[in-house]
Every structure is written in C-alpha cells, then in structure tokens.
Amino acid sequence: MPSALVLGAGIMGLSAAWGLSRAGWSVTLVEQDPVPNPRGASVDDHRLIRHAYGAAAGYMRMVDEAYAAWDLLWADLGEVLHVPTGVLALGESGEGWLAESRAGLAAAGHAFEDLAPGELAARYPMLRPAGGGEAFHMAAGGVLLARRIVAALARHLRRRGVAIEPGRAMAVDPARASLRLADGATRQADLLVLAAGPWAPRLVPGLAGRVVPSRQIVVYLEPPPAWRAAWAAAPMLLDLSEAGGFYAVPPVVGTPLKIGDHRFSRQGDAEDAREAGAAEAEAILALARPRLAGAAAYRVLGARACYYDVTGDERFIVAPLGPHAMVMSGFSGHGFKFAPLLGLAVAREDRSGLAAWAAGEGGPLPG
Incomplete structure (x- = not known):
C-alpha cells in the first residue's frame, strides 16, 4: 500500500x-x-458555497463538481453539515462583480432573479438599498458549517x-x-x-x-428583536464592492450573524494572536452599517481574526x-x-x- x-x-x-x-x-x-x-x-x-463568482468563470463551473464531492463526503460522514440559504448579491451599480456574475450565471444557464430597490426593501426589510443600487437573488447556495x-x-x-x-x-x-x-x-x-x-x-x-498571509476580521452580531426572524430566514449576503463592500452570513442552526470584509489585507503573520482589536472590528461594522436598517440596535457579540493564504x-x-x-x-x-x-x-x-x-x-x- x-x-x-x-x-x-x-x-x-x-x-x-x-x-x-x-x-x-x-x-x-x-x-x-x-x-x-x-x-x-x-x-x-x-463558510459559503455559491455559484456567483464575478469574472472567475472557471471557479463558477467548478461549483457543481464541488457539490457532488460534498455529497460524497456527507455519505461518508453520515450527516449533512450544509444549510441551504440561497444568495443575495448587492451592488451600487450594475457594473463590476455584480455585472460579471450576472453575465457568467446567464451564460452557464443558472437561474437568478433581478431585484429592483423597492423589491429588495419589501423582501428584506432588515436591509437598506443604499444609494438605490442593484441586486439579484439566486436560490442555489448555502452555508457550510x-x-x-x-x-x-x-x-x-x-x-x-x-x-x-x-x-x-x-x-x-x-x-x-x-x-x-x-x-x-x-x-x-x-x-x-x-x-x-x-x-x-x-x-x-x-x-x-x-502566497502571503492575510489577516481577516469577522464580527459576530445579534440582530435586534424586530429583525431576528428576517435574518433567520435570510440568504447569504454578498455586497462585494471594491470601494468597501462586505459579506454577511445569516444565523443558521444556532450560529450568530457574521459579517466580514471580502477584501484581503495581505498583512500580518500567521503566528499573530487571533483576537481582534476594537478598531479592527469597527472597520468591519462601518462597512455594514449603510446596509442595515436600525444598525445602531445590533449587539456586537465578538470579533476575531483569521489568517488566509492569499495569492495576488x-x-x-x-x-x-x-x-x-x-x-x-x-x-x-x-x-x-x-x-x-x-x-x-x-x-x-x-x-x-x-x-x-x-x-x-x-x-x-x-x-
């Protein structure tokens, strides 16, 4: 052997x-x-699994293969550690990552639904359609535990x-x-x-x-009572603006609402402490507040750093x-x-x- x-x-x-x-x-x-x-x-x-991948069509195509591999792993483990949530993608305009994702998904035959600002607010009242913006929803996608x-x-x-x-x-x-x-x-x-x-x-x-280490900060939140049910049923949220977007993971199976910066710091050392400083946490909160209705009512449960290995x-x-x-x-x-x-x-x-x-x-x- x-x-x-x-x-x-x-x-x-x-x-x-x-x-x-x-x-x-x-x-x-x-x-x-x-x-x-x-x-x-x-x-x-x-962690998240989704087809929306901007211009990275190769990785978008690999997602179906990835789902098949996860199914094989679930069979070996005897349990499924994945929660389907769908995907809500936001952008300030129809350009950049949002437009590239739309084009790639359409070319590959993946179904998604465009949402006007009014539809976004009606369906997801815990969010504010900052600056008007554009959005689409895709039923496929979910949270890996x-x-x-x-x-x-x-x-x-x-x-x-x-x-x-x-x-x-x-x-x-x-x-x-x-x-x-x-x-x-x-x-x-x-x-x-x-x-x-x-x-x-x-x-x-x-x-x-x-490849360089990259210190990444995530912040865990408790939504205010008015929005807890909405967040519990929410899709993953991707607001991937290069000007300062963020992502949000809904509170599934007892986990907290999590937000983070999708951009990479490309700084730090893998041996550094994983505690996040107050200024680091505030930088992430500042990205999310324009999108959260009643942002001041959210309670911060904690923040931490993780280190990715990142290529250019x-x-x-x-x-x-x-x-x-x-x-x-x-x-x-x-x-x-x-x-x-x-x-x-x-x-x-x-x-x-x-x-x-x-x-x-x-x-x-x-x-």
Missing part, C-alpha cells in the same frame, strides 16, 4: 487525507495544533485508520517526501502533500512572494513539487467550498492538468 504524508489538518489537509485514504493510500497527517485547530482559517462557524465539518472529518479519518500526529514542521524535503519536525524527528512517505495554510510560505521554496490573483495553487510531493496553497477566502473536490483530485493517479484546473483556468478536470 503506498504511503502519504500530509502536513496541515485544516480543511485542505483533511480533505487530501480523505481523498488519499479513499483511493487506498496509507495516510499520516501531521498538525502543529489541536484538531480542529483554533488558529486555522477553516475553524469558524461557517465549517467548524463541525472539520471536527467530523477528523473523526472520520481516525476511524478509517488515518494517523493524525502532533508535530511542527521546520523544514521540508520534497525530493525525499519528508518533513523535519521541531523535536528533531523526521517523517517520510511515498508522497508528501503540503497543506499548511498561511504557514506554507515559510516551508516551501518558491512559494514565498506568491486569488487563484489556487495545487501543484507538484517534483515527482514525490505536492503543495496546496493560496486558497484565499473562497477555497473551503472546493476542499473535498480538491482532496479527491490530489488522490488521482493521473494529476496532469491539475494545476491549471485548480487555478480556475479550464473546464472539468482532465482525465
């Missing part, structure tokens, strides 16, 4: 281990922190016989498919998969500069490092939805075309 060594037990490393184990590999997974890792970008209440997914997948892998070992990698040798750990020990296998998130640029030659063009890096190693990196804020699909792809015997496909450059994965 071939052996695989996976570094990192975030959603990408766990998904790679899942795909490899299903394909018949003996897998060892090495993680520096507890699993689920409270410092990991994967470990939050939720990220923290629960990571925990359930780790449990499943252990049941499958995947070894999850503690260890902090200090150096990697792609040619030998090996890791040197902080305690001086080494680990080696037939295949090494590096899925170390924002820590990866320190370890992988050539990745530093292409927000394209994923899933590429070989020689014949015995691979790197999975640069997943920005939008990689979670594709994790099981990418894990299955890494486990393929034929990985030709994988790098271009994962970068959103083509159609279905070749082969």
